Amino acid sequence: MKFDLDKLVRYHLKKLTPYSSARDDFKGSASVYLDANENPYPTDYNRYPDPHQRKLKEKISQIKKVSIEQVFLGNGSDEPIDLLIRAFCEPARDNVLIPQPTYGMYSVSAEINAVTIKTINLTTDFDIDLESTRKTWDENTKLLFLCSPNNPSGNLLSVEKIKTLLVEFAGLVIVDEAYIDFTSYGGFVPLLNQFPNLVILQTLSKAWGLANIRLGMCFASKEIVSILDKIKPPYNINGITQEIALKSLDHTARKDEWVADIIRERELAKNELLKLPVVKKVFPSEANFLLVKMDGAKSIYKKLADKGIVLRDRSNVILCDDCLRITIGTPAENNELLSELKRI
Ligand SMILES: *Cc1c(COP(=O)(O)O)cnc(C)c1O
Numbered sequence: 001m002k003f004d005l006d007k008l009v010r011y012h013l014k015k016l017t018p019y020s021s022a023r024d025d026f027k028g029s030a031s032v033y034l035d036a037n038e039n040p041y042p043t044d045y046n047r048y049p050d051p052h053q054r055k056l057k058e059k060i061s062q063i064k065k066v067s068i069e070q071v072f073l074g075n076g077s078d079e080p081i082d083l084l085i086r087a088f089c090e091p092a093r094d095n096v097l098i099p100q101p102t103y104g105m106y107s108v109s110a111e112i113n114a115v116t117i118k119t120i121n122l123t124t125d126f127d128i129d130l131e132s133t134r135k136t137w138d139e140n141t142k143l144l145f146l147c148s149p150n151n152p153s154g155n156l157l158s159v160e161k162i163k164t165l166l167v168e169f170a171g172l173v174i175v176d177e178a179y180i181d182f183t184s185y186g187g188f189v190p191l192l193n194q195f196p197n198l199v200i201l202q203t204l205s206k207a208w209g210l211a212n213i214r215l216g217m218c219f220a221s222k223e224i225v226s227i228l229d230k231i232k233p234p235y236n237i238n239g240i241t242q243e244i245a246l247k248s249l250d251h252t253a254r255k256d257e258w259v260a261d262i263i264r265e266r267e268l269a270k271n272e273l274l275k276l277p278v279v280k281k282v283f284p285s286e287a288n289f290l291l292v293k294m295d296g297a298k299s300i301y302k303k304l305a306d307k308g309i310v311l312r313d314r315s316n317v318i319l320c321d322d323c324l325r326i327t328i329g330t331p332a333e334n335n336e337l338l339s340e341l342k343r344i
Pocket of ligand 1: 075076077078079103147151176178202203204205206211214215216
């Protein structure tokens, strides 16, 4: 095993003393809090939130069956993506490997941090190309971003290939499972203890219906989690988000119903789309969206937008020529889209 976390983390962070908040120094509960320069008059929100999100992490660890030390929470998944780059990639020296096409934030975060991006293409059916992946990484490649189910294609990546990369790659393998609730596959969380270089990203933004509250979940070894804890902003998850997430996570059955409805609608929409002459291909999806190849995708995109129906134009994206990405909506929304498409 070539993976060595101690060598991977940026040197200057090893000596970093993280910011210690007033409530870190005092553990326990007091009746008079005069330590944090808060306004003493109650507004419901006058106190700082728990910087360690203990209650929320406990609940998430029960639902996901991981230990609390293996959970890191972020202001959306975007925050752990940025923190991973900042923790492990030396600007102007290190690089990250991003198979294309995929979610855009990995590249944007790398660019913001002046970290080089090495890209390779997924195969034409949007799976990992092992050979070219191996050929492309070098000794300065610190992170490999894999998205499964992949955005914008919707398919799961091959589990066996991901496992192979976890063994062979000396850096961190980040598996973004934003859409895992829509699949019948259980995801990589159960394999966390088997692979010390595995980092999993999930989110409350999709299946759980909570995009607005910005809660991203990151699961990794407790050593990796403590590195992220060290560099995160102290109060990165606000108290309102913690409260709403705690309440919503009690309603797993409601989430499961939404997921079942969306999957049913996805299959219906797929069948209807395939009947339309403009539709050339609907790619297999295990997510809450469909990637659809159409004759004149760009002009269809514009015509729909004029009618107030917004899709995601992916036609300029590699391997996605003439493709639009369609999020599955309510039955009424999907029907509206389909009848507009019939008219075009
Ligand atoms: C939507 C999405 C996310 C979610 O990001 P948040 O910041 O948690 O809302 C993450 N990864 C992928 C691939 C996505 O499509």
